[in-house]
Amino acid sequence: MHSSTTSTIADHLRSVPEAARVSDSMIVSHAKGSWLWDADGERYVDFASGVLVLAAGHADERIADAIATQARTVTNVYAHDTHQRSELADAILATTGGDFDQAFFMSTGSEGIETALKLARAATGKQGIITFSGAFHGKTSSGVAMDGQASVRDAYGGTIVGPVIRARYPYAYRWDLPGDMDEVALMLLEAQIQMEGPERLSAIVLEPFLGAGGVVPASTAFLRGIRTIADRYELVFILDEIQSGLGRGGAMWRYREAEVVPDILLGAKHLGGGLPIVAIMARTSIFDHAPNGSLTSTFGGNPLSAAAGLQMLSIIESDDLISQCVANSATIASRMTEWEGAYEIVGEGRAAGLSCGIELVLPGTAEPNSAAARAAKRLAAAHGLVTMPAAGVHGNVLRFGPALNIPADVLQDGLDRLEAVIAELETTSAR
Numbered sequence: 270m271h272s273s274t275t276s277t278i279a280d281h282l283r284s285v286p287e288a289a290r291v292s293d294s295m296i297v298s299h300a301k302g303s304w305l306w307d308a309d310g311e312r313y314v315d316f317a318s319g320v321l322v323l324a325a326g327h328a329d330e331r332i333a334d335a336i337a338t339q340a341r342t343v344t345n346v347y348a349h350d351t352h353q354r355s356e357l358a359d360a361i362l363a364t365t366g367g368d369f370d371q372a373f374f375m376s377t378g379s380e381g382i383e384t385a386l387k388l389a390r391a392a393t394g395k396q397g398i399i400t401f402s403g404a405f406h407g408k409t410s411s412g413v414a415m416d417g418q419a420s421v422r423d424a425y426g427g428t429i430v431g432p433v434i435r436a437r438y439p440y441a442y443r444w445d446l447p448g449d450m451d452e453v454a455l456m457l458l459e460a461q462i463q464m465e466g467p468e469r470l471s472a473i474v475l476e477p478f479l480g481a482g483g484v485v486p487a488s489t490a491f492l493r494g495i496r497t498i499a500d501r502y503e504l505v506f507i508l509d510e511i512q513s514g515l516g517r518g519g520a521m522w523r524y525r526e527a528e529v530v531p532d533i534l535l536g537a538k539h540l541g542g543g544l545p546i547v548a549i550m551a552r553t554s555i556f557d558h559a560p561n562g563s564l565t566s567t568f569g570g571n572p573l574s575a576a577a578g579l580q581m582l583s584i585i586e587s588d589d590l591i592s593q594c595v596a597n598s599a600t601i602a603s604r605m606t607e608w609e610g611a612y613e614i615v616g617e618g619r620a621a622g623l624s625c626g627i628e629l630v631l632p633g634t635a636e637p638n639s640a641a642a643r644a645a646k647r648l649a650a651a652h653g654l655v656t657m658p659a660a661g662v663h664g665n666v667l668r669f670g671p672a673l674n675i676p677a678d679v680l681q682d683g684l685d686r687l688e689a690v691i692a693e694l695e696t697t698s699a700r
Protein backbone atom coordinates (compact mmCIF):
# COMPACT_ATOMS: atom_id res chain seq x y z
CA MET A 270 0.00 0.00 0.00
CA HIS A 271 1.26 3.45 -0.85
CA SER A 272 1.07 6.02 1.89
CA SER A 273 2.02 9.65 1.81
CA THR A 274 2.81 11.79 4.81
CA THR A 275 -0.33 13.92 5.07
CA SER A 276 1.40 16.60 7.10
CA THR A 277 3.84 17.21 4.25
CA ILE A 278 0.97 17.38 1.76
CA ALA A 279 -1.06 19.75 3.92
CA ASP A 280 2.03 21.93 4.26
CA HIS A 281 2.63 21.86 0.56
CA LEU A 282 -0.95 22.75 -0.36
CA ARG A 283 -1.21 25.71 1.98
CA SER A 284 -1.15 28.31 -0.78
CA VAL A 285 -3.21 26.35 -3.33
CA PRO A 286 -6.96 27.09 -3.32
CA GLU A 287 -9.22 24.10 -2.77
CA ALA A 288 -10.91 24.81 -6.13
CA ALA A 289 -7.60 24.20 -7.92
CA ARG A 290 -6.91 20.75 -6.46
CA VAL A 291 -7.61 17.37 -7.97
CA SER A 292 -5.78 15.31 -5.39
CA ASP A 293 -4.48 15.69 -1.88
CA SER A 294 -3.01 12.21 -1.73
CA MET A 295 0.34 12.77 -3.43
CA ILE A 296 2.97 15.31 -4.38
CA VAL A 297 4.46 14.42 -7.75
CA SER A 298 8.23 14.36 -7.88
CA HIS A 299 9.03 13.13 -11.40
CA ALA A 300 7.76 10.82 -14.12
CA LYS A 301 8.99 8.69 -17.01
CA GLY A 302 6.95 6.82 -19.62
CA SER A 303 3.85 5.47 -17.83
CA TRP A 304 5.35 5.69 -14.34
CA LEU A 305 5.19 8.50 -11.85
CA TRP A 306 7.05 8.96 -8.53
CA ASP A 307 5.89 10.89 -5.50
CA ALA A 308 7.96 12.94 -3.08
CA ASP A 309 8.48 9.86 -0.86
CA GLY A 310 9.89 7.85 -3.76
CA GLU A 311 6.74 5.69 -4.16
CA ARG A 312 6.07 4.58 -7.75
CA TYR A 313 2.65 4.81 -9.43
CA VAL A 314 1.25 3.51 -12.72
CA ASP A 315 -0.03 6.59 -14.52
CA PHE A 316 -3.54 6.04 -15.85
CA ALA A 317 -4.19 9.77 -16.27
CA SER A 318 -1.41 11.05 -18.61
CA GLY A 319 -1.64 14.48 -17.01
CA VAL A 320 -5.22 14.97 -18.03
CA LEU A 321 -4.92 13.06 -21.30
CA VAL A 322 -2.06 15.30 -22.46
CA LEU A 323 0.70 12.74 -22.84
CA ALA A 324 0.40 10.43 -25.80
CA ALA A 325 3.95 9.07 -25.75
CA GLY A 326 4.27 9.02 -21.96
CA HIS A 327 6.22 11.30 -19.68
CA ALA A 328 9.60 12.81 -20.49
CA ASP A 329 10.00 11.48 -24.02
CA GLU A 330 13.60 12.25 -25.00
CA ARG A 331 12.71 13.40 -28.52
CA ILE A 332 10.18 15.93 -27.25
CA ALA A 333 12.58 17.05 -24.51
CA ASP A 334 15.28 17.60 -27.16
CA ALA A 335 12.92 19.55 -29.44
CA ILE A 336 11.93 21.80 -26.55
CA ALA A 337 15.52 22.29 -25.36
CA THR A 338 16.76 23.15 -28.86
CA GLN A 339 13.90 25.57 -29.42
CA ALA A 340 14.39 27.16 -26.00
CA ARG A 341 17.91 28.10 -27.08
CA THR A 342 16.74 29.50 -30.42
CA VAL A 343 13.61 31.59 -29.99
CA THR A 344 10.70 31.16 -27.58
CA ASN A 345 8.35 34.07 -28.29
CA VAL A 346 7.92 36.55 -31.10
CA TYR A 347 4.21 37.22 -30.50
CA ALA A 348 2.30 36.71 -33.76
CA HIS A 349 5.28 36.99 -36.11
CA ASP A 350 5.55 33.94 -38.25
CA THR A 351 8.14 31.30 -37.51
CA HIS A 352 9.14 28.15 -39.38
CA GLN A 353 7.90 26.05 -36.48
CA ARG A 354 4.44 27.58 -36.56
CA SER A 355 3.94 27.38 -40.31
CA GLU A 356 5.39 23.85 -40.49
CA LEU A 357 3.07 22.80 -37.69
CA ALA A 358 0.11 24.31 -39.56
CA ASP A 359 1.06 22.35 -42.69
CA ALA A 360 1.62 19.16 -40.71
CA ILE A 361 -1.65 19.25 -38.79
CA LEU A 362 -3.66 20.23 -41.86
CA ALA A 363 -2.13 17.22 -43.66
CA THR A 364 -3.70 14.95 -41.02
CA THR A 365 -7.13 16.20 -42.15
CA GLY A 366 -6.58 15.09 -45.75
CA GLY A 367 -7.35 18.57 -47.09
CA ASP A 368 -10.68 19.01 -45.29
CA PHE A 369 -9.35 22.31 -43.90
CA ASP A 370 -6.88 24.74 -45.40
CA GLN A 371 -5.96 26.99 -42.48
CA ALA A 372 -4.77 26.26 -38.97
CA PHE A 373 -4.49 28.84 -36.22
CA PHE A 374 -2.89 28.20 -32.82
CA MET A 375 -3.77 29.38 -29.35
CA SER A 376 -2.59 28.05 -25.98
CA THR A 377 -5.38 26.12 -24.28
CA GLY A 378 -8.43 24.14 -25.33
CA SER A 379 -10.68 26.76 -23.75
CA GLU A 380 -9.04 29.48 -25.81
CA GLY A 381 -9.61 27.35 -28.89
CA ILE A 382 -13.31 27.13 -28.06
CA GLU A 383 -13.53 30.90 -27.50
CA THR A 384 -11.86 31.45 -30.85
CA ALA A 385 -14.20 29.03 -32.62
CA LEU A 386 -17.22 30.86 -31.15
CA LYS A 387 -15.81 34.19 -32.31
CA LEU A 388 -15.30 32.80 -35.80
CA ALA A 389 -18.80 31.35 -35.94
CA ARG A 390 -20.33 34.64 -34.79
CA ALA A 391 -18.26 36.67 -37.24
CA ALA A 392 -19.18 34.30 -40.07
CA THR A 393 -22.93 34.24 -39.36
CA GLY A 394 -23.52 37.63 -37.72
CA LYS A 395 -25.55 35.72 -35.09
CA GLN A 396 -24.85 35.00 -31.41
CA GLY A 397 -26.67 31.91 -30.11
CA ILE A 398 -24.95 28.61 -29.43
CA ILE A 399 -26.18 25.02 -29.27
CA THR A 400 -24.45 22.82 -26.76
CA PHE A 401 -25.25 19.41 -25.24
CA SER A 402 -26.07 17.76 -21.94
CA GLY A 403 -22.87 16.43 -20.41
CA ALA A 404 -20.73 18.71 -22.60
CA PHE A 405 -17.38 20.01 -21.44
CA HIS A 406 -15.63 22.73 -23.41
CA GLY A 407 -13.34 24.31 -20.83
CA LYS A 408 -13.32 26.62 -17.86
CA THR A 409 -13.28 30.12 -19.31
CA SER A 410 -16.57 32.00 -18.93
CA SER A 411 -17.96 30.85 -22.29
CA GLY A 412 -16.81 27.30 -21.63
CA VAL A 413 -18.57 27.27 -18.27
CA ALA A 414 -21.72 28.76 -19.81
CA MET A 415 -21.68 25.92 -22.37
CA ASP A 416 -21.08 23.23 -19.77
CA GLY A 417 -23.64 20.44 -19.77
CA GLN A 418 -23.78 20.26 -15.98
CA ALA A 419 -25.78 22.88 -14.07
CA SER A 420 -23.68 22.24 -10.94
CA VAL A 421 -20.60 23.53 -12.80
CA ARG A 422 -22.41 26.63 -14.11
CA ASP A 423 -24.24 27.62 -10.92
CA ALA A 424 -21.38 29.18 -8.95
CA TYR A 425 -20.23 31.27 -11.92
CA GLY A 426 -23.46 32.65 -13.36
CA GLY A 427 -23.12 30.62 -16.52
CA THR A 428 -23.81 33.41 -18.96
CA ILE A 429 -22.90 33.80 -22.59
CA VAL A 430 -23.75 36.50 -25.10
CA GLY A 431 -26.91 35.41 -26.89
CA PRO A 432 -29.11 32.37 -26.32
CA VAL A 433 -27.76 28.95 -25.40
CA ILE A 434 -29.72 25.85 -26.34
CA ARG A 435 -28.89 22.74 -24.35
CA ALA A 436 -29.75 19.74 -26.41
CA ARG A 437 -29.72 16.14 -25.25
CA TYR A 438 -26.64 14.12 -26.04
CA PRO A 439 -27.55 10.52 -26.93
CA TYR A 440 -26.37 8.62 -23.85
CA ALA A 441 -27.34 4.98 -24.33
CA TYR A 442 -26.79 3.80 -20.73
CA ARG A 443 -29.16 6.44 -19.36
CA TRP A 444 -31.53 7.02 -22.28
CA ASP A 445 -35.17 7.00 -21.19
CA LEU A 446 -37.23 7.78 -24.30
CA PRO A 447 -38.85 5.31 -26.69
CA GLY A 448 -37.78 4.97 -30.32
CA ASP A 449 -34.36 5.10 -31.96
CA MET A 450 -32.16 7.14 -29.58
CA ASP A 451 -30.23 9.06 -32.26
CA GLU A 452 -33.33 9.88 -34.28
CA VAL A 453 -35.17 11.06 -31.18
CA ALA A 454 -32.22 13.19 -30.04
CA LEU A 455 -31.99 14.83 -33.47
CA MET A 456 -35.73 15.39 -33.59
CA LEU A 457 -35.68 17.05 -30.16
CA LEU A 458 -32.76 19.25 -31.21
CA GLU A 459 -34.56 20.38 -34.32
CA ALA A 460 -37.67 21.24 -32.30
CA GLN A 461 -35.51 23.33 -29.92
CA ILE A 462 -33.92 25.19 -32.84
CA GLN A 463 -37.33 26.02 -34.26
CA MET A 464 -38.61 27.19 -30.88
CA GLU A 465 -35.60 29.47 -30.34
CA GLY A 466 -35.54 30.69 -33.94
CA PRO A 467 -32.59 29.71 -36.15
CA GLU A 468 -32.03 33.40 -36.97
CA ARG A 469 -30.64 33.79 -33.43
CA LEU A 470 -28.22 30.87 -33.61
CA SER A 471 -24.67 30.80 -34.93
CA ALA A 472 -23.15 27.42 -34.05
CA ILE A 473 -23.57 23.85 -32.88
CA VAL A 474 -20.67 22.78 -30.67
CA LEU A 475 -20.25 19.06 -30.21
CA GLU A 476 -17.76 16.55 -28.80
CA PRO A 477 -17.63 13.28 -30.80
CA PHE A 478 -17.75 11.61 -27.40
CA LEU A 479 -18.47 13.24 -24.07
CA GLY A 480 -15.15 13.20 -22.24
CA ALA A 481 -15.64 14.86 -18.87
CA GLY A 482 -19.35 14.02 -19.35
CA GLY A 483 -18.48 10.38 -18.68
CA VAL A 484 -16.95 8.90 -21.89
CA VAL A 485 -20.13 8.65 -23.94
CA PRO A 486 -19.55 8.16 -27.67
CA ALA A 487 -21.90 9.59 -30.31
CA SER A 488 -22.77 7.31 -33.23
CA THR A 489 -21.91 8.03 -36.85
CA ALA A 490 -25.65 8.42 -37.52
CA PHE A 491 -25.87 11.15 -34.88
CA LEU A 492 -22.84 13.02 -36.25
CA ARG A 493 -24.32 12.84 -39.75
CA GLY A 494 -27.65 14.11 -38.43
CA ILE A 495 -25.88 17.08 -36.81
CA ARG A 496 -24.19 17.92 -40.11
CA THR A 497 -27.57 17.85 -41.85
CA ILE A 498 -29.19 20.07 -39.23
CA ALA A 499 -26.26 22.53 -39.32
CA ASP A 500 -26.66 22.80 -43.11
CA ARG A 501 -30.43 23.10 -42.93
CA TYR A 502 -30.33 26.04 -40.48
CA GLU A 503 -27.05 27.58 -41.68
CA LEU A 504 -25.23 26.95 -38.42
CA VAL A 505 -21.47 26.64 -38.10
CA PHE A 506 -20.68 23.08 -36.99
CA ILE A 507 -17.81 23.23 -34.47
CA LEU A 508 -16.41 19.81 -33.62
CA ASP A 509 -14.48 19.79 -30.37
CA GLU A 510 -11.84 17.09 -30.85
CA ILE A 511 -9.63 18.74 -28.23
CA GLN A 512 -9.65 15.46 -26.33
CA SER A 513 -10.61 12.88 -28.95
CA GLY A 514 -8.28 14.04 -31.72
CA LEU A 515 -4.77 13.06 -32.82
CA GLY A 516 -5.19 9.46 -31.77
CA ARG A 517 -6.54 9.59 -28.22
CA GLY A 518 -10.01 8.62 -29.45
CA GLY A 519 -8.65 5.63 -31.43
CA ALA A 520 -8.27 7.44 -34.77
CA MET A 521 -6.38 10.48 -36.00
CA TRP A 522 -9.74 12.28 -36.01
CA ARG A 523 -13.10 10.75 -35.09
CA TYR A 524 -14.86 12.90 -37.71
CA ARG A 525 -12.87 11.25 -40.51
CA GLU A 526 -13.93 7.77 -39.36
CA ALA A 527 -17.56 8.95 -39.47
CA GLU A 528 -16.99 10.80 -42.76
CA VAL A 529 -18.67 13.90 -41.36
CA VAL A 530 -16.66 17.07 -41.93
CA PRO A 531 -17.37 19.93 -39.52
CA ASP A 532 -16.87 23.62 -40.37
CA ILE A 533 -14.40 24.21 -37.56
CA LEU A 534 -12.24 21.49 -36.01
CA LEU A 535 -10.39 21.81 -32.72
CA GLY A 536 -7.48 19.62 -31.61
CA ALA A 537 -5.25 20.05 -28.55
CA LYS A 538 -4.42 17.98 -25.42
CA HIS A 539 -1.28 16.02 -26.38
CA LEU A 540 -0.56 18.13 -29.48
CA GLY A 541 2.18 20.03 -27.62
CA GLY A 542 3.71 16.93 -26.04
CA GLY A 543 2.74 18.39 -22.65
CA LEU A 544 3.12 22.08 -23.57
CA PRO A 545 -0.01 24.18 -24.14
CA ILE A 546 -1.23 24.54 -27.71
CA VAL A 547 -4.59 24.21 -29.45
CA ALA A 548 -5.20 24.07 -33.21
CA ILE A 549 -8.28 25.74 -34.67
CA MET A 550 -8.81 24.53 -38.21
CA ALA A 551 -11.29 25.76 -40.79
CA ARG A 552 -11.53 26.74 -44.40
CA THR A 553 -10.26 30.18 -45.45
CA SER A 554 -13.86 31.24 -46.12
CA ILE A 555 -14.52 31.05 -42.36
CA PHE A 556 -11.29 32.72 -41.22
CA ASP A 557 -11.86 35.52 -43.75
CA HIS A 558 -14.69 36.91 -41.60
CA ALA A 559 -12.34 37.64 -38.69
CA PRO A 560 -11.01 41.22 -38.70
CA ASN A 561 -7.26 41.56 -39.13
CA GLY A 562 -5.33 41.05 -35.88
CA SER A 563 -8.46 40.17 -33.89
CA LEU A 564 -7.46 36.60 -33.07
CA THR A 565 -3.90 36.88 -31.78
CA SER A 566 -2.83 36.29 -28.18
CA THR A 567 0.43 36.64 -26.26
CA PHE A 568 1.38 32.97 -26.28
CA GLY A 569 -0.70 31.63 -29.18
CA GLY A 570 1.37 29.45 -31.51
CA ASN A 571 4.60 30.26 -29.65
CA PRO A 572 7.71 28.65 -31.15
CA LEU A 573 8.33 26.42 -28.11
CA SER A 574 4.90 24.77 -28.19
CA ALA A 575 5.02 24.66 -31.99
CA ALA A 576 8.39 22.86 -32.00
CA ALA A 577 7.08 20.35 -29.44
CA GLY A 578 3.95 19.95 -31.58
CA LEU A 579 5.93 19.20 -34.71
CA GLN A 580 7.90 16.55 -32.85
CA MET A 581 4.68 15.11 -31.39
CA LEU A 582 3.01 14.77 -34.80
CA SER A 583 6.11 13.06 -36.11
CA ILE A 584 6.09 10.62 -33.15
CA ILE A 585 2.39 9.79 -33.71
CA GLU A 586 3.44 8.68 -37.19
CA SER A 587 6.82 7.04 -36.48
CA ASP A 588 5.70 5.12 -33.38
CA ASP A 589 2.32 4.24 -34.86
CA LEU A 590 0.72 5.56 -31.70
CA ILE A 591 -2.79 5.17 -33.09
CA SER A 592 -2.42 1.40 -33.62
CA GLN A 593 -0.99 1.12 -30.12
CA CYS A 594 -3.96 3.09 -28.81
CA VAL A 595 -6.46 0.82 -30.58
CA ALA A 596 -4.78 -2.35 -29.26
CA ASN A 597 -4.52 -1.02 -25.69
CA SER A 598 -8.12 0.17 -25.83
CA ALA A 599 -9.28 -3.34 -26.81
CA THR A 600 -7.37 -4.83 -23.86
CA ILE A 601 -9.05 -2.40 -21.48
CA ALA A 602 -12.49 -2.91 -23.04
CA SER A 603 -12.35 -6.68 -22.62
CA ARG A 604 -11.19 -6.36 -19.02
CA MET A 605 -14.04 -3.92 -18.31
CA THR A 606 -16.52 -6.38 -19.83
CA GLU A 607 -15.27 -8.98 -17.33
CA TRP A 608 -15.79 -6.49 -14.52
CA GLU A 609 -19.36 -5.77 -15.66
CA GLY A 610 -20.08 -9.45 -14.96
CA ALA A 611 -17.99 -9.77 -11.81
CA TYR A 612 -18.85 -6.64 -9.82
CA GLU A 613 -22.29 -5.31 -9.02
CA ILE A 614 -21.06 -1.72 -8.78
CA VAL A 615 -19.80 -1.76 -12.39
CA GLY A 616 -22.76 -0.64 -14.49
CA GLU A 617 -20.88 -0.23 -17.76
CA GLY A 618 -17.29 0.16 -18.91
CA ARG A 619 -16.67 2.40 -21.92
CA ALA A 620 -13.47 2.99 -23.87
CA ALA A 621 -13.32 5.58 -26.65
CA GLY A 622 -9.78 4.81 -27.71
CA LEU A 623 -7.83 5.52 -24.55
CA SER A 624 -10.36 7.83 -22.97
CA CYS A 625 -11.97 5.36 -20.60
CA GLY A 626 -14.73 5.43 -18.02
CA ILE A 627 -16.44 3.01 -15.67
CA GLU A 628 -20.01 3.86 -14.75
CA LEU A 629 -20.23 3.01 -11.04
CA VAL A 630 -23.70 2.19 -9.73
CA LEU A 631 -25.30 1.22 -6.45
CA PRO A 632 -25.12 -2.61 -6.25
CA GLY A 633 -27.85 -4.29 -8.24
CA THR A 634 -29.26 -1.04 -9.67
CA ALA A 635 -28.43 1.53 -12.35
CA GLU A 636 -28.47 4.32 -9.73
CA PRO A 637 -25.32 6.48 -9.98
CA ASN A 638 -22.79 5.70 -7.26
CA SER A 639 -20.98 9.01 -7.05
CA ALA A 640 -19.59 8.28 -3.59
CA ALA A 641 -17.68 5.29 -4.99
CA ALA A 642 -16.39 7.34 -7.95
CA ARG A 643 -15.22 10.08 -5.57
CA ALA A 644 -13.50 7.57 -3.32
CA ALA A 645 -11.81 5.81 -6.23
CA LYS A 646 -9.06 8.33 -6.93
CA ARG A 647 -7.67 8.29 -3.39
CA LEU A 648 -8.06 4.53 -3.13
CA ALA A 649 -6.26 4.12 -6.47
CA ALA A 650 -3.40 6.27 -5.16
CA ALA A 651 -3.14 3.94 -2.17
CA HIS A 652 -2.78 1.07 -4.68
CA GLY A 653 -0.06 2.93 -6.59
CA LEU A 654 -2.28 4.01 -9.47
CA VAL A 655 -3.09 7.49 -10.74
CA THR A 656 -6.59 7.88 -12.16
CA MET A 657 -8.58 10.97 -13.13
CA PRO A 658 -11.13 12.83 -10.99
CA ALA A 659 -14.68 11.42 -10.93
CA ALA A 660 -16.58 12.45 -14.04
CA GLY A 661 -19.95 12.22 -15.73
CA VAL A 662 -23.26 14.04 -15.51
CA HIS A 663 -23.94 12.30 -12.17
CA GLY A 664 -20.33 12.36 -10.99
CA ASN A 665 -20.27 8.55 -10.89
CA VAL A 666 -17.81 7.72 -13.67
CA LEU A 667 -14.36 6.48 -12.69
CA ARG A 668 -12.31 7.94 -15.49
CA PHE A 669 -8.84 7.04 -16.72
CA GLY A 670 -6.64 7.31 -19.80
CA PRO A 671 -3.11 5.91 -20.00
CA ALA A 672 -0.51 7.06 -22.53
CA LEU A 673 -1.21 5.67 -26.01
CA ASN A 674 2.07 3.76 -25.90
CA ILE A 675 1.73 2.27 -22.42
CA PRO A 676 3.67 -1.04 -22.53
CA ALA A 677 1.50 -4.19 -22.32
CA ASP A 678 2.97 -5.29 -18.97
CA VAL A 679 2.46 -1.87 -17.37
CA LEU A 680 -1.10 -1.78 -18.70
CA GLN A 681 -1.82 -5.19 -17.13
CA ASP A 682 -0.25 -4.07 -13.89
CA GLY A 683 -2.39 -0.91 -13.88
CA LEU A 684 -5.56 -2.88 -14.68
CA ASP A 685 -4.83 -5.29 -11.81
CA ARG A 686 -4.48 -2.34 -9.45
CA LEU A 687 -7.69 -0.84 -10.82
CA GLU A 688 -9.52 -4.12 -10.28
CA ALA A 689 -8.30 -4.17 -6.67
CA VAL A 690 -9.78 -0.68 -6.26
CA ILE A 691 -13.12 -1.79 -7.73
CA ALA A 692 -13.20 -4.91 -5.55
CA GLU A 693 -12.61 -2.75 -2.48
CA LEU A 694 -15.32 -0.27 -3.52
CA GLU A 695 -17.70 -3.21 -4.08
CA THR A 696 -17.28 -4.40 -0.51
CA THR A 697 -17.71 -0.91 0.95
CA SER A 698 -20.68 0.21 -1.21
CA ALA A 699 -23.99 0.04 0.63
CA ARG A 700 -26.59 -2.36 -0.72
Ligand SMILES: Cc1ncc(COP(=O)(O)O)c(C=O)c1O
Nearest residue numbers: 377378379405406407480511512
Ligand atom coordinates in the same frame (compact mmCIF):
# COMPACT_ATOMS: atom_id res chain seq x y z
C1 LIG B 1 -13.47 18.23 -25.14
C2 LIG B 1 -12.74 19.31 -24.40
N1 LIG B 1 -12.89 20.59 -24.79
C3 LIG B 1 -12.24 21.59 -24.18
C4 LIG B 1 -11.39 21.36 -23.13
C5 LIG B 1 -10.70 22.50 -22.44
O1 LIG B 1 -9.32 22.45 -22.62
P1 LIG B 1 -8.34 23.26 -21.63
O2 LIG B 1 -8.43 22.59 -20.29
O3 LIG B 1 -6.98 23.11 -22.26
O4 LIG B 1 -8.79 24.66 -21.60
C6 LIG B 1 -11.19 20.04 -22.71
C7 LIG B 1 -10.30 19.75 -21.57
O5 LIG B 1 -10.34 18.71 -20.96
C8 LIG B 1 -11.89 19.00 -23.35
O6 LIG B 1 -11.77 17.71 -22.95
